[in-house]
Amino acid sequence: MNLAKPTHAGYFLGQSVIALAERLRAGSLTSVELTQAALDSIERLNPVLNAFVQVDAPVALAQARKADELFAQGRDLGPLQGIPIAVKDNIDTFDYVTTYGSAHFEGCTPGRDALCVQRLREAGAVIVGKTLTHEFAYGPTGDRSLQGAARNPWDARCITGGSSAGSAAAVASGMVPLALGTDTGGSIRIPAALCGAVGFKPSFASVPLDGVFPLSSSLDHVGPIASSVEDARLLFEVIAGRPVAKAPDVHSLRVGWITSGSFGPVDAEVDRQVYQVAQQLFGNGLQDTGEVAPLAAGMKDTLLTLQRAEAFDVHAERMHEAPQLFDQEVRERLELSREVRGWQYIRAQASQAQYKAALARLFERYDFLVSPSVPITATEVDAREVRVGEQDIDVRAAVLSHTSAWNLTGLPAISLPAGQVRGMPVGLQVIGAAGDDDRLLQVMARLYVPG
Template sequence: MNLAKPTHTGYFFGLSVGDLARRLRAGSLTSVELTQAALDSIERLNPALNAFVAVDAEVSLAQARKADELFAQGLDLGPLHGIPVAIKDNIDTFDHVTTYGSAHFEGFRPTQDALCVQRLREGGAVIVGKTLTHEFAYGPTGDRSLQGAARNPWDARCITGGSSAGSAAAVASGMVPLALGTDTGGSIRIPAALCGAVGFKPSFAAVPLDGVFPLSSSLDHVGPIANHVDDARVVFEVIAARTCAPATLRRPLRVGWIEPGTFGPLDADVQGQVYQAAQQLFGDALEQTGELEPLVAQLKDTLLTLQRAEAYDVHAERMQTAPQLFEQEVRERLELSREVRGWQYIRAQAGQARLKAAMARLFERYDFLVSASVPITATPVDAREVQVGEQCIDVRAAVLSYTSAWNLTGLPAISLPAGQVRGMPVGLQVIGAAGADDQLLQLLAQRYVRT
């Protein structure tokens, strides 16, 4: 899949981590040089994009020097050794301020790393800074945060999507080659799609959440944003602390194209562009499926109940003692969340189990399901309505509509750059069976080539 260059580009735009790693080991490049390139790109681009909210050049360069010293001693910590990585600001880092995007935690510095960050460091990665998150990761637009709005590298007047807003903008623009994000309803895949990057949400519990600020405990996931599928696989292996098994498909691939409109209105041009990308990727294996349509209302209602109840549980004391410190839109969502009753939550938990079972049955017939990642292109910052065909719909509901089902059911899902519509990126979403992360990543790394 070819992608034109966005308006704002840095050193790492489109670069492969595998190629950078080979150059590091060949001695034609150092980690200090890569880290300085990241810092220079951030200094140049961040005023326009607001992707990073905390950067400490001295700390990052010290890590890079250590990585180079280890190489010189013949010690190789793995494929991310010496590679700059950005971390979403709802994931704890002991050496960077971590605000969770909220005035409640302005200036807060955790005492230890999240486990996923610890694993990156143990693998030799260089942490270059923290990226903007929608406040407490409770929003899909990326324009409600203590630090303001992240901006889309293709058009800085537009949203990145969220909540992993800064991570997607940082990778898509080339400030860094890799970033971590979190995904509770689409928060990795939405901004990856709208900014033109690869965004992978693993299966539920495949990556530990220790040290990640919770939004919804039954829906939260951690995963990578990258330039290439194989780069996402490498990060996944490091943060999941295991190696992906080779793909061993012994029969023709079976891929279900989710019938357009199943999860809500879909821009006709986005549909056409994404379907073309799906045909190029899967060919004759692609067939249309309408089997999800009877489940859509239950999927949406169940997720909404779980997320609201669990989010309010996290923030109940803050809502009682300092509600004014929340950004207004996030506070309003939490006020709605307060209304969920205990019996509704119990029923939603049972509903989630039934829906997971229904998906397991569906994936007896398909290896993958595919759809648009997001049914529209990026809207202007602060816009809350968008025209799709003849309908005027809520931006937040629209961007979540095709991603959130896979959080509820815990399935691995990845957004791949699928070209542009009216000059803005769109994404193709590929969903695998529960626990089939390895097959999803390995097969797509073979099939999907981004040039």
């Protein structure tokens, strides 16, 4: 697929982690050189994009020197050894301030790493800095944070999407080749789609959440943002603590295109562009399915109930003791969350189980389901309404509309760059059956070849 390049571009744009790893092992490149390239790209681009909220060059370069020393000693910790990686600011790191995007934790330094970060260090990766998160990861636009708004590499007037806002902007612009994100309703896939990166939300509980600040315990996921499916696979293997199993050869795939409008309004040009890419990838295996549409509204309501109740549980004391420290928009969401009743939460848990069962039955007939990742292109920062067809709709509801169902059901889902509409990136979302992460990654790595 031949894709255009963003306006703001760094060293790693279009660079394969696999190719970089080969050069590190051949001795034609060092981790210090790679890390310095990341630092230089960040220094040049971050004043415009605001993707990173903290970078410490001495800390990053010390990690890189250690990786190079291990190479010199003949010690190989795996394909991420010496590779610069960014970490979302709601994931704990002992050597970088971690604010969770909120004034409540300004200047906070955790006592230890999150388990996923620990696994990255054990694999020899270089943690180059922390990336902007929407406050407490509670928002899909990426423009409400202690550190301000992240900016889209294609047009800095526009949002990145959120809440893994900085991670997507950092990878899509080429400041770093890989980044960690989290996803509770689409927070990896939304910014990946709007910025032109690959974003993978694994199956629920396949990557440990220890040391990741919770938003909603039954919906939270950790996953990779990368430039290619293969690079995303490498990062997933490390944070999941296991290799991806080899999938069978691709043949006779049954792929269901979720009927346009099932989850709400879709920009006609976005729909057309993404469907065209889906046809190119899946050919005759692609067929329309209307079976998701009757479930969509109920899944959305169920997820909202779970998320609101669980989010308020996390923040109840802060809302009582220091509500003024929250961003106003996030505080308003938490005030709504306060209203969820216990019986509503219990019913939502029962509904969640029913929707998981319904999707399991659907995947008896399909290998994958596909749709646009996000039904619009990136809006301007702070915009809260967007025109879609003849309707003015809420930006936040729009960007979440196609992704959140797969958090409710815990299914693996990946967003792939699918070209541009009016000069801005759009994404194709591919959803797999429960626990089918390995097959989804392997098949899409074979079928999807970015230009």
